[in-house]
Amino acid sequence: MATQDIPQDVGGGRASLLYDPKVRGIFFQILVVVALTAFVYWIIGNTIENLKRANIASGFAFLNGRAGFDVSDTLIQFDSDSTYKRALLVGLINTVVVAGAGIVTASILGFLIGIGRLSNNWLIRKICTVYVELFRNIPPLLVIFFWYFGVLSVLPLPKESIELPFGSYLNSRGFYFPKAVWGEGAWLIGVALLLGIAMSWFVARQARQRQMATGATFPVFWTSLALIVGLPLLALVATGFPVSFDLPQKSTFNLTGGLQIKPEFLSLYLALSFYTAAFIAEIVRAGIRGVNKGQTEASSALGLRSGQALRLVVVPQAMRIVIPPLTSQFLNLTKNSSLAIAIGYPDLVAVGGTVLNQTGQAIEIVVIWMVVYLGLSLITSAFMNWFNAKMALVER
């Protein structure tokens, strides 16, 4: 502590305890803790008492009751006979899926645009600048509405669907594409894929070690691609194409069969990705600008081409600047996904809201919402902190 910096009382040992900064510090800290505890205790006690007085049932037992409603987008088995607990789980999964997909897309898009803003090509630079200024300055809800009402709802009705290649369709009810139905022996293809990934990883490791030792490079990318695509293809041929496709068919109301991505998911996903990408682009640009120009010059002096210099010298250093603010953007995207309610995508908040209204358990649902979003944010932060530590400058 910095106590030695504070001039001691001239009276020396006879100084009143009242003027001892250490004692005073401890006293006020205790005071704040006691006041805070009392406040929380009072709020909780008062709430419980008033709930009781208003005859409102409380507790989390209602979670095991039959939900009785259906949810439009479910990735796990759910129908009206499932429990409220499962309904909330469906909502949570939807939130995680849309946030996860959004984070990946926003990162890729953001990196491309961020680098594009520093391009030597005038047109690319200006397009990226316009993109950033446009999306950064519009509220995310409007971006969602733009996609939902402006783009997806003006698509034709199911009967006049736009036909796309490979038996897929696009209409105002979403994007429909064939579903692969795997036949006997199809597991071999999955195994081949896993084997391909494992072998690529091994090859990459060997190549790195060889480069460290001898300086000779190895075409890791093309080898990995061949392994990851080639092996499953080989398995496909070997097992005699054990796959058939369930194609979307036109029926009275909608297209049936195949897989469907609903416009609610699409607009939320696209809006979150495009909106957050604008911020990520700015962070990436700042990160690259933050790397000393001497580094680029030194790279070209060593004979690296500009692409190589960017990939091997500039970006790894820029990452150290980029990762911490990137974390907040990921958290923002996750939290913004609760705007799903405006267009009826069944995320945690939308489904939770339905449960809240069907059961009347407002406080419990709000607690669940808060705990889940806090948990998601903490997990994201923890992961990004780990990643940051891994990328941090290692001093030798």
Place this chain on the structure above:
Amino acid sequence: MKYIISGILGAATLGMVATAASAGTLEDVKAKGFLQCGVSTGLAGFSAPNDKGDWQGLDADFCRAVAAAVFGDGTKVKFTPLSAKERFTALQSGEIDLLSRNTTWTINRDTALGLNFVGVTYFDGQGFMINAKKLPGVNSALQLSGAAVCVQTGTTTELNLADYFKANKMEYNPVVFEKLEEVNAAYDAGRCDVYTTDQSGLYGIRLTLGAPDDHVVLPEIISKEPLGPAVRQGDDKWYHIVKWTYFALLTAEELGITQANVEEMKASGNPEVKRVLGTEADTKIGTDLGLGNDWVVNIVKSVGNYGEVFERNVGQGSPLKIARGINALWTKGGLQYAPPIR
């Protein structure tokens, strides 16, 4: 975000306002000088603002009737528009004194939610509406398998829908929104094939669509939807005032007391009319309720009797033109029946 905030606020106010609420809703309302009444965000015929911003409709008029009973003045009402999802929290937390928002009376809401329903101001049932131009040949709800159905979240409608399709072994695809306007817009834009809600609501919504004549309401009624006002549990006095305001509206119609003739009726020789209008000698009916003895006079003066309220808002005097049907008085073969005021 708004509902999270309202949820937290609701939770917080449950914690804090309770001391005030325990004084009794009637005293609170009198002290404030107006009645805070929860209505819908805009359902034609029940509660919707007109072009001047005044709330119109059966539910809005019921709020005015209660205000008239308490203050002798039906204009002393402030309306709080609520989505289906916000309505119960608003009532539980004391944000509103009365919920009059086309809300279905169910046992769960009456018990676990801490509410008390006072009666059924409108007997309704859930129906389906489709665009007949786009879906020719569909004339029964049983042909709807595979359809995308627009529905408002947090309603009994959502539950009945699930039950109906399950019971008939049909598939459907729910498209769920929080606000009525959002459901209307989605249906009008063709996001779904079918719109389901209470039948009275369907007739009202149909009029607001781009081309009302293209849409038809299918004949099936798949549920009982008794719509009525609700108050908080634990305040019997206020509960009785709201309940008997409803019965007074029915009794006035039964006795032929109307907005136009209520002053003349005060001089009536009929003991029953005299008793209801508080002109009986030494009557204690009004004061026992905690109101003035002229409470029924005030109610009828401000909104008319039940029949007048019905015809003006949803019946022949309105664009909806809904027939009285089961909402007629019991004397005319309907279900509306009030216990005696004596």
